[in-house]
Amino acid sequence: MANSVLEIKNASLDIKKDRILEDITLKMEAGKVYGLLGRNGAGKTSLLSLISSFRKPTRGVVTIDGQDPYENAELMPKVDFLYEVDYSEEYRTPEDFCRMTKRYKQDFDIDYAYALFDGFRIDRKKALNRMSKGQQAAVNAVLGLASNSPITIFDEVTNGMDAPSREYFYQKVLEANARTPRIMILSTHIVSEMEYLFDEVIIIHQGRLMLQEPLDIFLERGFRVTGPKEKVEHFTREMDVLATESLGPTQSDMVLGHLEETQMKDAKSRYLNITPLKLQELFIRMTEDREGVQ
Ligand SMILES: Nc1ncnc2c1ncn2[C@@H]1O[C@H](COP(=O)(O)OP(=O)(O)OP(=O)(O)O)[C@@H](O)[C@H]1O
Numbered sequence: 001m002a003n004s005v006l007e008i009k010n011a012s013l014d015i016k017k018d019r020i021l022e023d024i025t026l027k028m029e030a031g032k033v034y035g036l037l038g039r040n041g042a043g044k045t046s047l048l049s050l051i052s053s054f055r056k057p058t059r060g061v062v063t064i065d066g067q068d069p070y071e072n073a074e075l076m077p078k079v080d081f082l083y084e085v086d087y088s089e090e091y092r093t094p095e096d097f098c099r100m101t102k103r104y105k106q107d108f109d110i111d112y113a114y115a116l117f118d119g120f121r122i123d124r125k126k127a128l129n130r131m132s133k134g135q136q137a138a139v140n141a142v143l144g145l146a147s148n149s150p151i152t153i154f155d156e157v158t159n160g161m162d163a164p165s166r167e168y169f170y171q172k173v174l175e176a177n178a179r180t181p182r183i184m185i186l187s188t189h190i191v192s193e194m195e196y197l198f199d200e201v202i203i204i205h206q207g208r209l210m211l212q213e214p215l216d217i218f219l220e221r222g223f224r225v226t227g228p229k230e231k232v233e234h235f236t237r238e239m240d241v242l243a244t245e246s247l248g249p250t251q252s253d254m255v256l257g258h259l260e261e262t263q264m265k266d267a268k269s270r271y272l273n274i275t276p277l278k279l280q281e282l283f284i285r286m287t288e289d290r291e292g293v294q
Contacts, residue, residue, distance in 0.1 A: 003030045004065055004078065004150035006051065006183055011060035013046055019207060020046045024060070026202060026212045030150060031181035033173060035198035035215070035279075037191060039287050042204045044187045045083075048153050051185070052081035064151065077105050080149035082157050087136045090128040094139050098124075098146075105147055112179075113146035119168055133160035141169050145176040152176075153185045166193065173197055195279040205287050219276055223259060226252040227272040235272055242285045254281060 013021040120138040
């Protein structure tokens, strides 16, 4: 049960006349945390709706352990899709939700959920409609963390949480996946905070899969060179410079590509600082428009 494999092969999704997703192929395995990234409207939630069987692909297939999850009663409890919910009319408490969840998800760990509520400082006997947005988000997060479902999806689940709560959530993502290895998918806009959680990065751009790569491999796509302006310009003059930032006499160039050993030595001898790229900057540059919002 814990070793599920999720495969998406050549999946497309049309809604009415619009092509929302185009020819997506990817594979996910238990024990890994996947960071699903994409600009607004890229198709992240649409992709997650295929995985969680809210929608059926127009073409192509989605399988969990080789089976089609769509309207498959056996597979449904294996996938947990947590997203921002409007709880303004919800009179039930987190305890009620835990009991309900346990009824159809036998692997749901109530004791762990209660410990997590304590960690988030959530009163589990309080009705959800009397909680703040951030507290409601934390309840959602707990339901996913304690689900032990082989596929657990968090779609922007930290929206509304304050910084300490988000930090606590990140720690618990790693803890929960160590307790029960599963496929965890985190769709987020807070890329910079969550980088260290991801084993693999999946980028959706304009409805297509731009890439699926282990985080460390992805980050090796480029580097940053910082130093005196003229020296940096000279060093990167024949390189693929994605972005340049200047602060007084100092310049920092973001470059795509690898440095050979001799180039590293050359940089060192010129007192240039070579540093790895951050996921967020690489993601922004790879998905930016030529004009408009950057
Ligand atoms: N029910 C729908 N009917 C028509 N178009 C839709 C529907 N749901 C989504 N779309 C369109 O599909 C595209 C992808 O939307 P989706 O919600 O999957 O993006 P997203 O990557 O999750 O975006 P965001 O980061 O803004 O949440 C958008 O252009 C959106 O307008």
